[in-house]
Amino acid sequence: MELVRVGTYRSVTEAELVRARLEANGIDSVVQADTGSGAVPMFAASEGIRVLVRDEDLAEAYEALERMLPAGD
Numbered sequence: 001m002e003l004v005r006v007g008t009y010r011s012v013t014e015a016e017l018v019r020a021r022l023e024a025n026g027i028d029s030v031v032q033a034d035t036g037s038g039a040v041p042m043f044a045a046s047e048g049i050r051v052l053v054r055d056e057d058l059a060e061a062y063e064a065l066e067r068m069l070p071a072g073d
Contacts, residue, residue, distance in 0.1 A: 001054055001055075002054070002055045003030065003052040003053065003054060004052060004053065004054075004055050004058055005050050005051070005052055006018075006022070006029070006051050006052065006053050006058060006061045006062065006065070007050070007051050007065070008048035008049065008050050008051075009048060009049045009050075009051065010048065010049070011049060012031065012049050014049070015031045015033070015049040015050070015051050016031060018051050018065065018068075019031050019051055021064060021065065021068050022051070022053065022061055022064055022065070025060070025061075025064040027053055027057050027060060027061050027064060028053065028054065028057070029051055029052060029053045029061070030051070030052045030053075031049060031050070031051055031052075032049070032050045032051075032052055033047075033049045033050070034047050
């Protein structure tokens, strides 16, 4: 099983919201962050907080996250 990045976010909170949305759609996911970023918050912003899913779930994850966005004009 290979994990792939579905997105990179500025904060753990934002990444956790994405993870929760994926989980609500039956997609297992993981939030990956530099463990040192809590001590120096600016590192989290430069490296980003990643949300990972199984390779075979990537297309479904993108669809679930697309439904999360507001409709465009």
